[in-house]
Amino acid sequence: xxxxxxxxxxxxxxxxxxxxxxxxxxxxxxxxxxxxxxxxxxxxxxxxxxxxxxxxxxxxxxxxxxxxxxxxxxxxxxxxxxxxxxxxxxxxxxxxxxxxxxxxxxxxxxx
Amino acid sequence: xxxxxxxxxxxxxxxxxxxxxxxxxxxxxxxxxxxxxxxxxxxxxxxxxxxxxxxxxxxxxxxxxxxxxxxxxxxxxxxxxxxxxxxxxxxxxxxxxxxxxxxxxxxxxxxxxx
Numbered sequence: 697x698x699x700x701x702x703x704x705x706x707x708x709x710x711x712x713x714x715x716x717x718x719x720x721x722x723x724x725x726x727x728x729x730x731x732x733x734x735x736x737x738x739x740x741x742x743x744x745x746x747x748x749x750x751x752x753x754x755x756x757x758x759x760x761x762x763x764x765x766x767x768x769x770x771x772x773x774x775x776x777x778x779x780x781x782x783x784x785x786x787x788x789x790x791x792x793x794x795x796x797x798x799x800x801x802x803x804x805x806x807x
Numbered sequence: 808x809x810x811x812x813x814x815x816x817x818x819x820x821x822x823x824x825x826x827x828x829x830x831x832x833x834x835x836x837x838x839x840x841x842x843x844x845x846x847x848x849x850x851x852x853x854x855x856x857x858x859x860x861x862x863x864x865x866x867x868x869x870x871x872x873x874x875x876x877x878x879x880x881x882x883x884x885x886x887x888x889x890x891x892x893x894x895x896x897x898x899x900x901x902x903x904x905x906x907x908x909x910x911x912x913x914x915x916x917x918x919x920x921x
Binding site (some may be wrong): 739741746795796797798800801 | 850
């Protein structure tokens with residue numbers, strides 16, 4: 697999968713708890729992205745990064761924060777999880793002017 | 808803003824049938840266009856792409872032509888196989904750089920019966 701690892705692959709947690717998802721790449725690509733996939737919506741961009749400590753918001757960023765302290769890791773944090781954030785989360789990476797390659801996803805359930 | 812519209816699924820076909828999945832887009836600039844495929848339990852895989860008008864992307868027997876005049880990028884395959892059963896996503900990137908953020912359609916599920 698183009699050197700992308702998402703962890704954990706599955707997580708069940710309770711409303712109000714903090715959650716952090718990790719995306720790790722071994723390709724040394726500049727760009728990293730977090731998407732969520734929901735029925736009827738396809739994939740929607742949450743946040744993306746264009747370099748270490750350089751991040752920007754996507755279409756559905758409310759309730760999410762990200763951090764990228766080194767090239768290989770891009771963390772997505774839900775500070776206080778809500779049931780509406782139950783989803784499948786995908787990380788993607790790309791080099792400049794290259795198509796995005798996706799990880800296998802993290803299935804997150806918030807009860 | 809920019810958007811992508813795909814035909815509703817599921818699409819159910821018999822093996823060796825002809826496939827068309829419609830995709831149209833709205834964009835203010837000159838986007839790159841993509842088709843991604845998602846097999847059950849997996850992430851998305853790039854199937855094909857086109858970066859400018861009249862370009863044809865092709866891969867594994869699938870084809871799509873970037874039609875600026877009709878703002879379309881329909882996916883076609885002449886003879887589908889059971890192994891093609893998956894969800895197909897049309898997407899565009901905002902801007903000339905295809906590493907830029909993607910906007911996806913809602914996906915079309917394809918089921919191919921033996």
